[in-house]
Every structure is written in structure tokens, then in C-alpha cells.
Amino acid sequence: MDKTQNNKAWFLVLPVLVIVAFSAVIPLMTVVNYSVNDTFGENEFFWNGLGWFEDMIASDRMHSALGRQVLFSAIILAIEVPLGIFIALHMPKKGFWASFCLVLMALPLLIPFNVVGTIWQIFGRVDIGLLGHGLASIGVDYNYTNDALDAWITIIVMDVWHWTSLVALLCYAGLQSIPQAYYQAARIDQASRWSVFRFIELPKMSGVLLIAVLLRFMDSFMIYTEPFVVTGGGPGNSTTFLSIDLVKMAVGQFDLGPAAAFSIMYFLVILLVSWVFYTVMTTLDNAETK
Amino acid sequence: MMRARSSAIVMTVYLLFLLIPIYWLINMSLKTNTEITSTFTLIPATLTFANYVTILTDPSWYMGYVNSLIYVVLNTLISITVALPAAYAFSRYSFMGDKHLFFWLLTNRMSPPAVFALPFFQLYSSVGLFDTHIAVALAHCLFNVPLAVWILEGFMRGVPKEIDETAYIDGYGFGRFFVRIFMPLIASGIGVAAFFCFMFSWVELLLSRTLTSVYAKSIASTMTRTVSASGMDWGVLAAAGVLTIIPGALVIYFVRNYIAKGFALGRV
Structure with a gap:
């Protein structure tokens, strides 16, 4: 749609601007302020320049948390995106069963995050959980509170449980928008199942798939x-991801300076990746409308 | 025929995978604590609703739900109200810095709440809003307002601009046109946006826990604190979990036909 050029539209955006500025810009400036100052308590601050940033960039703690975080996100995307597409392809297209599946699949998305943790804690514990008990009774040595690998598996399965539906629902929405004529044409051409997927369904899903990858990332x-509810970041530090480490540092130990420097770098990483995704997405959007 | 059957099998397996942990939670919530820790049963041997009674009669539990609902509803109202005009502006006009502004809004959806927890705490304490419902509602605007703008903009794009122009020629002012003509046209979009605001505010824990202590304590933080304080009261914990699922399940039922489009942020 060609838009009218009109700078008065700023007035319409103003309320959003005010409210987001209050809840984003002011706190962010506080963080910036902390990151360049040092304090010995009593609300006295000393200029510390980029000292905290240098410390944090060099610190092993941040490197390992970042490493775990990247690994986690990579595994999650590698499992959830293909699985989500797969599920979407198998969902009923219309009628009662379609609504039935939609409602059940959306259910995990609406459960508060900490309850998701609680569910998996109750489900996975060796003494009372169906999963833990079941695995133990068939002789698998599984205990997510002691074993780092088990903890990772539990958290990954939990995340797959929690969020695969999101990817599936997005792909489903994309699939629904493909006109039947495309499939008929493919049948006339005697296209194989794979080429229908590769040349019709996948291109039509690319837009929503990008949103899915963006949101999941x-x-x-x-x-x-x-993870905080299920493992508390443990055993040891094996499931301490960036956010957990950050909260530990800021609220637990009250190391404001390093925590703030950490926050800002964390934020910048996210900003960079969002920008890449956003650019790709708007380019696709524009290509589609032309 | 083969294909239909394999689809049914895939969906059954997947739905079972989704439902078994939930079934286990419900199962636990209907057991007594002695049964939970001493024996292992797939269905409760002695069916008990005591856990639910505990929650529904103890104010420190049920006020958690009330508090959560208050700030979730407040947040949804604020988010939708401010997002509507902004989304209209983004979908209809190009103005100085619009693309940068839109991206900046999106980055807020993507910024980790952990980064903001501590500054929020200090900001709201300094203006005297700590431990109030409005504080949590405002804090959740951080990610809900951008999301609402994003969803609504997607839906508004689908409404042809000719409608606006015709209405202006017919003598409608902006306000009257927007409320009387435009909003009914995107009613499903508003519903979806409200659903998402509700959802993300309802499931969030970190900020709501940081910003409240007594009067506005959310159910999510009530649950975590009980875990740490009184050992493990698994039955009550499970019952509280089941009760948090119910509002979500109700809301999903109402938006089921729009949910897929909504998750695609109106861009299908």
C-alpha cells in the first residue's frame, strides 16, 4: 500500500512513545549509568569509564554463559523448526478436528512460565515424576538434579514441549493461505510430495517461518x-544461561557495575540479531507486495 | 488414504506428548501429599479436593490470582488503547523516522526482562509505585505495546485505504471514523492483540515478582515463594498450577479461529 506522507502521524504515535519511553528508555539509562560507575555503597558513585566492560569481555564466566546460551538456542531452533513444520503439514485442514488440535496445541503456550517449570519438575523427578520414575523402572539412570547431561535434556525437551506448537501454528497459518489451485496444478504436473513441499509449501511459508525463527530465537x-524453576541453573553452572547469570549477579550479589555492563552487551547482541532479521523480513514483505 | 492415517498417527503422538505432563499435574493435584511421596499411582487412589480447597479458602493463595488478573487486564487495556492509534499511523502514513521508530519498538519486545528487572525496581520504588498493580501493568507494556502495535498494524494493512477516504469525504472526523467505522472492521485484530497481551502478561514471572511484595503479589510469585519457604507441598503446588492453566484455556477457546493468524501477527 502506498502511504501518505504526513508528519502529523507523529501525534498518533505519541502515546506509545511516552509509555515505552517510561518503561524502556529510563531504565536503560539507569543501566548505562551503572555500567560506567563504581560504588562502595552509600549511593556514592565513581567514574569507572569502560572498566566494567573490559572486565566482562575478559571474564570466563560471561564466556561460558554465552557459550551455553548459543548452544541452547541453536539446539532449540534445530529441533523446533523442522518439527513444527512437520506437525503443521500433518494437521487437519478444517472441521472439528482442526479446532480441536488448535486448542490443545495452544494450551502449553498459555501456561505461565514458572508453571511450565513446575510441571516438568513434577513430571521429571525420580521419586514422584511419571517420566523420572518410568525411566528409572526400565533401568535408565536418569536424574536431572545431579547429572548435567540429564538436566540439559530435560530443559530441551521442556522447551520443545512448550514452544513447538508456536512454530507449528505459524506454519499452519501459512499453509492455510495457499490456494487449492496450486495443489491441483502440482497434481497435473505429477509433482512428487517432496517437490510440492519444496516449491509450493516452503516458499509460501517463508514469511511466517521467519517470524517463527525470530520469535523462537x-x-x-x-x-x-x-530453567530457573527446574534446575536453578545447576547442577553446578551447567544450565546457567545468560539471563540466570545476570539476575544472579545483579540481584543476588548486587554487583551492579559488572551486571550493568553485562546487560548492555547482552542487549547489543540481541539488537544486532533483531536488526538482521528485521531487515530480511521487511525486504521480503516489500518484495511480496510489489 | 495412507496419508490421512499417517497424519492422524503423527497428530495423536504429538498431542499425547503435549498432554501427558499436564495429565500428571492434574493427577498430582488430586492426591494427598502422603500418597504423592509414598506410593506411585497413575490415578489417585484416594481422590481428594483438599488441595483446591486450601487454595480457594486461603487469601494468601487466591489473592494471587486476583492480583494477577487485575494487572493483566490493566495491562491489556493500556496496551490496546495506546497501540491502536500508533498502529493506524504506521499502516497509513509515512512520516519522518517511521521505520526507525518501528524497529526501535520491536527491539523492546526482544529485550530480555532480566536486563530491566533491577532498574524497574528502582524506578518504580522512587516514584512510589512499588508493589502496586499499575506498576506491573506498566512494566509489562515494555513488551506488550510493541507486540500489540505489530499485530494491529498487520491487520490494518488488510483494510483498503479507500474506506478511510470515503469516510472523510462523507464528513466523518478522524475520531468518529476511527471508533465507528474502522475499529469494527479490525475487531478480530483487536481481539487477537488483546489475547496476546493477556497471554504474555499472564505468563511473565520475572518482572511481576521483582515489582511486587505483598499487596499486588502475583500468583506466579506466590507459587515460587511457597516452594522455597515451606519445603515441598506438591499437592497444593500442582493444584495452583492447574488453576493457572484454566484462564488461558478459556481464552484460547474464544479465539480459536483466529489463533493461527494471530500467531502470524496478521501477516498471512
Whole structure:
């Protein structure tokens, strides 16, 4: 749609601007302020320049948290995106069963994050959980509170449980928008199942798929509550992701300076990735409308 | 025929995978604590609703739900109200800095709440809003307002501009046109946006826990604190979990026909 050029539209955006500025810009400036100052308590601050940033860039703690975070997000995307597409292709197209599946699939998305953690805690514990007990009774040595690998598997399965539906629902919406004529044409051409997927369904899904990858990347990159409830970042530090480490540092130890420097770098990483995604997305949007 | 059957199998397996953990939670919520810790049963041997009674009669529990609902509804109202005109502006006009502004809004959806927890705490304490419902509602605007703008903009794009022009020629002012003609046209979009604001505010824990202590304490933080304080009261914990799922399930039922489009942010 060609838009009218009119700078008065700023007035319409103003309320959003005010409210987001209050809840984003002011706190962010506080963080910036902390990141360049040092304090010995009593609200006295000393200029510390980029000292905290240098410390944090060099610190092993941040490197390992970042490493775990990247690994986690990569695994999550590698499992959830193909699985989501697969599920979407198998969903009923219309009628009662379509609504039935939609409602059940959306259910995990509406459960508070900490309850998701609680569910998996109750489900996975060896003493009372169906999963833990079941695995133990068939002789698998599984205990997510002691074993780092088990903890990782539990958290990954939990995230797949929690969010695959989001990817599936997005792809489903994309699939629904493909006109039947495309499939008929493919049948006349005697296209194989794979080429229908590759040349009709996948291109039509690319837009929503990008949103799905974007949302899943962002949300997995700032995951906090679920691992916090299930493992508390442990055993050891094996499931301490960026957000968990940050909260530990800021609220637990009250190391404001390093935590603030950490926050800003964390934020910049997210900003960079969002920008790449956003650029690709708007380019696609524009290509589609032309 | 083969294909239909394999689809049914895939969906059944997937839905079972989704439902079994929830079934286990419900199962636990209907057991007594002694049964939970001493024996292992697939269905409760002695069916008990005591856990639910505990929650529904103890104010420190049920006020958690009330508080959560208050700030979620407040947040949804604020988000939708401010997002509507902004989304209209983004979908209809190009103005100085619009693309940068839109991207900046989106980055707020993507910024980790952990970064904001501490500054929020200090900001709201300094203006005397700490431990009030409005504080949590405003804090959740951080990610809900951008999301609402994004969704509404997607839906508004689908409404042809000729409608606006015709209405202006017919002598409608902006306000009357917007409320009387435009909003009914995108009613499903508003519903979807409200659903998402509700959802993301309802499921969020970190900010609501940081910003409240007594009077506006959310159910999510009530649950985590009980876990740490009184050992493990698994039955009550499970019952509280089940009760948090119910509002979500109700809301999903009402928006089921729009949910897929909504998750695609109106861009299908």
C-alpha cells in the first residue's frame, strides 16, 4: 500500500512513545549509568569509564554463559523448526478436528512460565515424576538434579514441549493461505510430495517461518524462568544461561557495575540479531507486495 | 488414504506428548501429599479436593490470582488503547523516522526482562509505585505495546485505504471514523492483540515478582515463594498450577479461529 506522507502521524504515535519511553528508555539509562560507575555503597558513585566492560569481555564466566546460551538456542531452533513444520503439514485442514488440535496445541503456550517449570519438575523427578520414575523402572539412570547431561535434556525437551506448537501454528497459518489451485496444478504436473513441499509449501511459508525463527530465537535467548524453576541453573553452572547469570549477579550479589555492563552487551547482541532479521523480513514483505 | 492415517498417527503422538505432563499435574493435584511421596499411582487412589480447597479458602493463595488478573487486564487495556492509534499511523502514513521508530519498538519486545528487572525496581520504588498493580501493568507494556502495535498494524494493512477516504469525504472526523467505522472492521485484530497481551502478561514471572511484595503479589510469585519457604507441598503446588492453566484455556477457546493468524501477527 502506498502511504501518505504526513508528519502529523507523529501525534498518533505519541502515546506509545511516552509509555515505552517510561518503561524502556529510563531504565536503560539507569543501566548505562551503572555500567560506567563504581560504588562502595552509600549511593556514592565513581567514574569507572569502560572498566566494567573490559572486565566482562575478559571474564570466563560471561564466556561460558554465552557459550551455553548459543548452544541452547541453536539446539532449540534445530529441533523446533523442522518439527513444527512437520506437525503443521500433518494437521487437519478444517472441521472439528482442526479446532480441536488448535486448542490443545495452544494450551502449553498459555501456561505461565514458572508453571511450565513446575510441571516438568513434577513430571521429571525420580521419586514422584511419571517420566523420572518410568525411566528409572526400565533401568535408565536418569536424574536431572545431579547429572548435567540429564538436566540439559530435560530443559530441551521442556522447551520443545512448550514452544513447538508456536512454530507449528505459524506454519499452519501459512499453509492455510495457499490456494487449492496450486495443489491441483502440482497434481497435473505429477509433482512428487517432496517437490510440492519444496516449491509450493516452503516458499509460501517463508514469511511466517521467519517470524517463527525470530520469535523462537529471541525468546530462547532470554529464557529465564523455566530453567530457573527446574534446575536453578545447576547442577553446578551447567544450565546457567545468560539471563540466570545476570539476575544472579545483579540481584543476588548486587554487583551492579559488572551486571550493568553485562546487560548492555547482552542487549547489543540481541539488537544486532533483531536488526538482521528485521531487515530480511521487511525486504521480503516489500518484495511480496510489489 | 495412507496419508490421512499417517497424519492422524503423527497428530495423536504429538498431542499425547503435549498432554501427558499436564495429565500428571492434574493427577498430582488430586492426591494427598502422603500418597504423592509414598506410593506411585497413575490415578489417585484416594481422590481428594483438599488441595483446591486450601487454595480457594486461603487469601494468601487466591489473592494471587486476583492480583494477577487485575494487572493483566490493566495491562491489556493500556496496551490496546495506546497501540491502536500508533498502529493506524504506521499502516497509513509515512512520516519522518517511521521505520526507525518501528524497529526501535520491536527491539523492546526482544529485550530480555532480566536486563530491566533491577532498574524497574528502582524506578518504580522512587516514584512510589512499588508493589502496586499499575506498576506491573506498566512494566509489562515494555513488551506488550510493541507486540500489540505489530499485530494491529498487520491487520490494518488488510483494510483498503479507500474506506478511510470515503469516510472523510462523507464528513466523518478522524475520531468518529476511527471508533465507528474502522475499529469494527479490525475487531478480530483487536481481539487477537488483546489475547496476546493477556497471554504474555499472564505468563511473565520475572518482572511481576521483582515489582511486587505483598499487596499486588502475583500468583506466579506466590507459587515460587511457597516452594522455597515451606519445603515441598506438591499437592497444593500442582493444584495452583492447574488453576493457572484454566484462564488461558478459556481464552484460547474464544479465539480459536483466529489463533493461527494471530500467531502470524496478521501477516498471512
